[in-house]
Amino acid sequence: MDILKVRSLTKSFDSIMAVSSLDMDIEGGSITALIGPNGAGKTTTFNMITGFLKPDAGRVFFKGQDITGWPAYKVARMGLVRTFQKVEVFGGLSVLDNIKVASLGRAMQGLFRWMFKYSSYVREDKKAVETSLRALEDVGLKDSIDKPARLLTFGQLRLLEIARALATGASMMLLDEPAAGLNSVEVEDLASLMKEIRSRGVTIFLIDHDMKLVMDISDTVIVLDQGARIASGRPEQVRTEPRVIEAYLGT
Ligand SMILES: Nc1ncnc2c1ncn2[C@@H]1O[C@H](COP(=O)(O)OP(=O)(O)O)[C@@H](O)[C@H]1O
Ligand SMILES: [Mg+2]
Structure with a gap:
């Protein structure tokens, strides 16, 4: 069952199209990673899902409820919480x-x-x-x-x-670059922690640049480039897609 559904989510800043007509389905109890180059629109997507930013268009459904445009505290009360790139x-x-x-x-x-x-x-x-x-x-x-x-x-x-x-007893956590700045031992601990959290039925949706971590723990990987989804699927599928290699994985 999908715990989160995103439909045609769109946000621009002045002339920059940060997120463009994005569709996503996140399965409950899974670990899903959102990856893509810097500026791809990942954090903006998280901000719109969790009520920190109002979308220009599109809808967000959490546990079947349309939460589009809800303030963050109300979204959190539904059981959807997030962390920030910069720890506060x-x-x-x-x-x-x-x-x-x-x-x-x-x-x-x-x-x-x-x-x-x-x-x-x-x-x-x-x-x-x-x-x-x-x-x-x-x-x-x-x-x-x-x-x-x-x-x-x-x-x-x-x-x-x-x-x-x-x-907070959240049923879904959005983690924005949780491994950034961690050493390799800490990243391994983080990976175990996320798997442990998943085993309790909590859904994890993370943004990260650590490909080893992402490929290791994710059930599904979604790739964003210039505000649009260019690929999604199991890690081993996504990593071999030519568009992904071109846009992001580089070598
Ligand atoms: N508050 C903002 N004001 C203006 N431009 C923004 C703002 N937030 C993000 N952007 C722009 O939107 C694009 C997507 O940014 P962001 O979602 O932070 O990307 P990512 O998290 O994938 O690196 C970038 O071009 C960024 O400069
Ligand atoms: Mg970001």
């Missing part, structure tokens, strides 16, 4: 508190809103603590729960972001 955390807060905010965040609207509401929401909420600890254990950060988030390594920050998404 509250550096002064502990790792655990960063996650607690997320586990309570289903009804909230973005990080700044979270900050204002933080003090009243987080006050000894036992369930939030339990959910948060479980998410941190899942991503392997349990030993760092008391550390201020700003002391985490870059790789750990990425894991914190994924834990934050997990703690």
